Amino acid sequence: MLIFFSCITAVLAAQTDIAQAKQEAIALFEAYEQQSETFNQKRELDSMQVYLKKLDALLPQIQDSSYNYRADLIRGSVLTRNTQSDEAMKVLLKTTEFFKLQEDYPNYYRGRYKIGICYYYVNRREATKEVMLEVIANKQYISQDLATSALANIGAVNIELGMQQKDDALLQDAVNRLDKAISINKQIKNYTKLASNYSLLAESYNQLKDRQKALKFLDSAIHFAQKDKNLGQEGFAMIKKGNIFTNNKQYHQAQKMFDKASKIYRKADDNPSLLYAYVEKKRMLMLMESYEEASKLGDSIYGLTIENYNKRFADGISEMETKYKTAEKERQILEQRADIAEKELTLQKRQYQFYGALGLAILILIIGYLFYNQQKLKNRQLIKENRLKVALKETETQNKLQEQRLRISRDLHDNIGAQLSFIISSIDNLKYASKEVTQEFKDKLSCISEFTSSTIDQLRDTIWAMNKDEISLTDLQSRTLAFIEKAKIAKQEVKFKFNNEVNASIQFTAIQGMHLFRVIQEAINNSLKYANADLVTVDFKEESSQIIFSIKDNGIGFEKETVSLGNGLNNMQKRMGEINAQIKINAKPAEGTEIIVKYTI
8 A cells, every 4th residue: 555655646746747847838938929929020030930949849848739829820920021921821821710719819819910911911901901900899809019000000001002092081091090009009118119100100191292290200200210229110211201302302311311221221131121222212313313323223223133032032942941841840749749659558558557466446446537537638639629620621722722822923023023123123224324325215215114014014903813812893993993093194185984883792703803804904995095085984884683894985986897806806805705794896987986894793
């Protein structure tokens, strides 16, 4: 009996030591987790990566799947900051699904906030706004700091949408939200957020044509950035201030701002931000007609562009190495778990032999009770894990599709978009590099520059469609109006009318929406190029379960029987055939042309 009680005491002492070590690991994990989020606010990627490794090192001691997913929340932020948005979205979607099944709403909405940030990094502004509104609507589950950040992010999105749609109401809404965020951050003395909030508020007033207020708030942004020792925010505010000085033709003050920002980013080895400072300074030099200096700065821009491209290539290799190391780490963890399981089985076997030798009924009862409880807990855990696996399998197909879209749109935006922008910059340098260049040569260069700009617009339209699972009729109307606004600038002698008589809420697939927009775009272009019209009318109607799109001009028209259809009209018919829509072309000489598209809802 004495030996029996000694063994029981030793087992209980060992279990107490294990439990205490686990609690210490949990306390350390939570401290590291909080520090990681602080570095995330300040966008200090290197420090975040260091603390993520510390979190991963604690997981084997904790042995709790919820902490693995909490570490994945930090991992998602690291991937987002490192421009690996597709990998970040994959991690965050899986993580939030786990917390939702566990009904852990504080971590669920924390993860949803991070998904919103990831959407912002891939230019899905409407999706960002939707997620941030969802987070604010459930602010009872999250910290005040996170809710305030979501509020400021909605303001940032509204600034961009207000600029794109020329909607002062969105800009004023941004001002109101940012004022609230600033008031809260002042109370808690969050200088990092205050610097960002004031920069965004300044941009709101800049777009509302109140440049004096914009300059005042940029000074506040610089002040709080300096207090926070945040060089990135300080340089960003200086560039924005330089832009306003440039627009006011205060070139001397503007140059001082650009030079200070460039010095900050060179010291911080922040090449993307330094490139932004150089591009804005070059724009100022072109307005000052300092073409020689602008040309020299263009060489620096070219060098930084190549360096950034090489860095992205190196980051791609680093990403593959990281995936390999992650797989290796997971293999090691599985081996450790198998070893632990084997040791546990060996220990249980020895215990059973020892208890059997004693032959005491009380010992058998204790073993049976402990074994029963252990199996009960394991069964519960298995049930939870099986539920999670079923839910994850249901979302796996959607995640893969989302990953492919994000990867392709990121490559289009980062590689082709950057290269086209570089072509435009190089053409501008050629135009002003020498005074001896003929006007005819300059005109040809301008034509190439306009074509390249048009290609960039088409690329943005493609990325817009790719980043959406569905395109609403409202999205299609907004995109059409934006194209008409550009057409008005290019053809000021032509008037446009846009009528919308559709009240129903209609959703198209991304392919359907893109085909419809391309046909509307091509029809308007044909009216501008060939019809010699002074009025173009665009109508959206709803009749007998059909949406009818009509593009009509009062130009010279043509005789359909005697004129063969060009590539543009043939392409329209092919596009509509692919989505089972009908297209009809009505044209008569001297009576104009009307293109009618009918799409069955």
